[in-house]
Amino acid sequence: MNTVEVRNAVKYYGSGNDPFMILNKLNMTVPPGSIYALLGASGCGKTTLLSCILGMIPLDDGEISVFGNVTTKYATKVNGSRIGYMPQEMALVGELTVKETIYYFGKIFLMDIDKLRDRYDMLHKLLELPRGDQRIETCSGGQKRRVSFAAAMIHEPDLLILDEPTVGLDPLLREKIWSFMLDVTSTSKLSIIITTHYIEEARQAKCVGLMRNGVLLAEDKPMNIVNQNNVENLEEAFLALCLKRGVSEYAGALTYIETNGTNNNIYNTNNLEMNANRKHTSKYKNKNVFASVSTESRSNNLRWPIVKTLFIKVWTQLKRQPAALVLITFLPIIQLFFFYHACGGNPKGLQLAIVNNEIDDYETTCNRSTLISTYPHDYTCDLHLISCRFLDELTDETAIKVFFSSFDEAWKAAKRGEYIGIIEISRNFTEALEIVRKRPEEATEGIIQSSKIKVYLDQADLQLTFFLQRKIYEVYTNYTQNVLRDCKMPIKLDNIPMDFSESLFGSIDSDFKHTMMPAFTMLVVFVLSSGLTLSGIILERKEGFWNRTLLAGVSTIEILSAYIIINFIIVIMQLFEVLFLLTFIYGTYYHGSYMIVMMMLAILGCSGINFGLWISCLCSELMQANLLMSGITQPLTVLSGMIWPVEGMPIVLRIISYAMPTTIPSRAMREVIEKKYTLTHPNVLLAFGNLFAWFFITLYLGISAVKRSKYSRNT
Numbered sequence: 001m002n003t004v005e006v007r008n009a010v011k012y013y014g015s016g017n018d019p020f021m022i023l024n025k026l027n028m029t030v031p032p033g034s035i036y037a038l039l040g041a042s043g044c045g046k047t048t049l050l051s052c053i054l055g056m057i058p059l060d061d062g063e064i065s066v067f068g069n070v071t072t073k074y075a076t077k078v079n080g081s082r083i084g085y086m087p088q089e090m091a092l093v094g095e096l097t098v099k100e101t102i103y104y105f106g107k108i109f110l111m112d113i114d115k116l117r118d119r120y121d122m123l124h125k126l127l128e129l130p131r132g133d134q135r136i137e138t139c140s141g142g143q144k145r146r147v148s149f150a151a152a153m154i155h156e157p158d159l160l161i162l163d164e165p166t167v168g169l170d171p172l173l174r175e176k177i178w179s180f181m182l183d184v185t186s187t188s189k190l191s192i193i194i195t196t197h198y199i200e201e202a203r204q205a206k207c208v209g210l211m212r213n214g215v216l217l218a219e220d221k222p223m224n225i226v227n228q229n230n231v232e233n234l235e236e237a238f239l240a241l242c243l244k245r246g247v248s249e250y251a252g253a254l255t256y257i258e259t260n261g262t263n264n265n266i267y268n269t270n271n272l273e274m275n276a277n278r279k280h281t282s283k284y285k286n287k288n289v290f291a292s293v294s295t296e297s298r299s300n301n302l303r304w305p306i307v308k309t310l311f312i313k314v315w316t317q318l319k320r321q322p323a324a325l326v327l328i329t330f331l332p333i334i335q336l337f338f339f340y341h342a343c344g345g346n347p348k349g350l351q352l353a354i355v356n357n358e359i360d361d362y363e364t365t366c367n368r369s370t371l372i373s374t375y376p377h378d379y380t381c382d383l384h385l386i387s388c389r390f391l392d393e394l395t396d397e398t399a400i401k402v403f404f405s406s407f408d409e410a411w412k413a414a415k416r417g418e419y420i421g422i423i424e425i426s427r428n429f430t431e432a433l434e435i436v437r438k439r440p441e442e443a444t445e446g447i448i449q450s451s452k453i454k455v456y457l458d459q460a461d462l463q464l465t466f467f468l469q470r471k472i473y474e475v476y477t478n479y480t481q482n483v484l485r486d487c488k489m490p491i492k493l494d495n496i497p498m499d500f501s502e503s504l505f506g507s508i509d510s511d512f513k514h515t516m517m518p519a520f521t522m523l524v525v526f527v528l529s530s531g532l533t534l535s536g537i538i539l540e541r542k543e544g545f546w547n548r549t550l551l552a553g554v555s556t557i558e559i560l561s562a563y564i565i566i567n568f569i570i571v572i573m574q575l576f577e578v579l580f581l582l583t584f585i586y587g588t589y590y591h592g593s594y595m596i597v598m599m600m601l602a603i604l605g606c607s608g609i610n611f612g613l614w615i616s617c618l619c620s621e622l623m624q625a626n627l628l629m630s631g632i633t634q635p636l637t638v639l640s641g642m643i644w645p646v647e648g649m650p651i652v653l654r655i656i657s658y659a660m661p662t663t664i665p666s667r668a669m670r671e672v673i674e675k676k677y678t679l680t681h682p683n684v685l686l687a688f689g690n691l692f693a694w695f696f697i698t699l700y701l702g703i704s705a706v707k708r709s710k711y712s713r714n715t
């Protein structure tokens with residue numbers, strides 16, 4: 001039985017309307033115990049063919065069998081441990097050492113530790129590997145290639161697929177590797193498929209396949225090919241074969257021609273005709289009906305030794321990136337620190353232009369005597385230059401007063417942006433107020449207007465305007481209440497017949513940041529856990545390590561488990577940090593249950609992990625994923641009700657907002673904290689419903705996306 005047989009393999013790349021043929025009814029046979037050298041110009045489809053054999057990408061038509069397992073519509077499974085694969089790119093993890101890398105592969109193949117040690121020592125010597133404790137990121141290109149080769153060989157596979165293993169190696173080492181391969185293939189059933197650009201080194205192979213335009217021009221012993229073409233060496237034979245075929249480089253330049261599918265070995269230029277028409281109407285076009293052989297995980301269950309190996313690998317990677325570790329540890333604290341100190345504080349240093357027409361000079365006129373309203377000797381309560389009293393209440397805490405002698409001047413200065421507003425008091429302010437207070441029947445419209453303090457505020461900055469309105473109102477209330485108190489009148493007589501002194505929940509002087517804190521904390525937890533997951537997975541997929549691990553027979557779920565466990569630990573650590581900071585450093589008052597808050601944040605963190613998983617499958621580049629996450633974070637923030645109450649949004653946005661994982665849960669979290677709501681309260685139950693829905697939906701999206709794009713496209 002041949003180790004690999006490829007029959008009439010057809011493979012296209014490109015979109016449905018513009019497919020580009022890479023394999024054109026290609027046939028290939030790899031006998032057991034042999035080295036098969038696949039030669040061909042760059043871009044002719046060698047890697048594509050190997051990927052099809054490995055089951056990383058499906059054929060559009062044809063059949064591949066590996067160890068006699070023929071592909072069908074549903075991929076035939078081959079035990080991953082029977083195959084060793086060295087991809088063209090390094091597909092190694094920079095943070096691991098040489099020894100850790102090779103041991104990693106040994107362990108995911110569940111090798112016995114003594115055997116693993118022996119194999120490592122043997123390969124270390126044979127391949128002249130760098131020191132075992134040297135990190136991969138510090139190895140040269142050639143050293144990395146040798147480590148990658150050793151990793152593919154460590155478990156003594158039956159089939160070794162090597163994509164250009166000897167590039168960048170010195171001739172002596174190349175020779176050493178070839179003699180090793182010749183030795184093992186002659187003494188065992190090991191078959192090796194090797195692609196190489198060094199045509200002459202392929203001389204040593206038992207069989208050579210010369211590939212061009214999506215077909216094998218020839219497949220035979222090197223000497224036979226040389227002899228049949230009456231040339232001196234393989235290079236000349238390849239040239240001669242190419243000249244017979246024509247000049248076009250790619251299979252895509254050919255029109256698909258049906259053949260009888262039996263041209264197994266030797267080139268056949270007659271049954272494939274050149275055609276300038278690149279597009280074609282093949283009945284197989286983009287059908288992807290045949291999946292090729294795919295390596296199989298050796299068990300459907302989670303194998304804990306493998307999960308442990310994967311976990312150790314992710315953890316080692318993490319701890320060897322100090323910057324990432326510091327960020328992961330301190331980012332939530334940093335974000336909360338900025339939030340806590342930047343939000344909710346009272347604006348300071350605002351300047352108000354004051355035009356007090358009642359007095360000429362505030363400093364000299366408004367003194368202790370003008371601040372007195374009652375005269376105990378005759379028990380009267382006559383107001384005197386009462387504007388002084390109002391302005392005395394208006395302290396720098398609210399705004400810095402800058403006096404102007406005319407309204408015009410103040411207006412111009414405010415228009416120049418020098419002042420946030422103007423307060424204007426009329427010339428006969430006290431008199432007018434006395435009339436309104438004591439003889440309201442005499443109060444004309446003019447008198448009423450004069451009795452008012454006019455405030456002009458810059459409405460361009462609404463936050464500041466609202467702040468000042470509130471503060472000026474407080475100043476006014478203090479001022480009237482003090483006057484009433486001096487006059488021995490009930491202070492409740494101040495002019496708004498409403499009392500906001502009692503608060504239903506929370507403190508009357510509740511800080512704005514306390515209101516925003518739950519939504520902000522939730523956003524931090526969700527976005528950080530997503531970001532952490534997606535960056536780890538995208539990098540792993542991009543570097544090809546993901547594919548390599550899958551091809552070793554590890555299941556996607558096992559890889560994901562390691563990520564999920566490690567990210568879950570990080571999320572929990574971050575939660576403790578956040579709660580510690582909020583409770584002990586910032587003294588956020590927690591009346592309610594810590595446990596409920598922790599549970600909410602933990603479920604949200606897990607949803608974030610799932611969400612990151614999903615995004616990592618949608619984007620192949622980290623930059624794309626980061627942009628997408630930024631795009632998602634912005635509406636998540638705006639719609640969370642943190643910046644503006646959800647009740648103020650249009651109905652459609654309100655619905656979207658309530659469906660977000662941060663709106664209802666953050667509201668419930670605030671209610672747990674301030675109103676001591678328990679798990680049985682409908683709002684808390686609703687929040688848990690929302691969080692669990694997010695958890696399960698994102699889990700489904702994440703896992704199904706990972707399964708759909710099992711192998712990353714970057715290899």
Ligand SMILES: Nc1ncnc2c1ncn2[C@@H]1O[C@H](COP(=O)(O)OP(=O)(O)OP(=O)(O)O)[C@@H](O)[C@H]1O
Nearest residue numbers: 013014022040041042043044045046047048049713
């Ligand atoms: N995912 C893809 N989508 C579209 N085209 C692709 C894809 N992967 C490869 N190709 C194209 O298919 C052709 C064959 O690529 P492949 O990597 O198989 O060539 P190769 O013979 O291995 O080249 P090299 O020796 O340089 O590695 C190339 O033209 C390449 O650009």
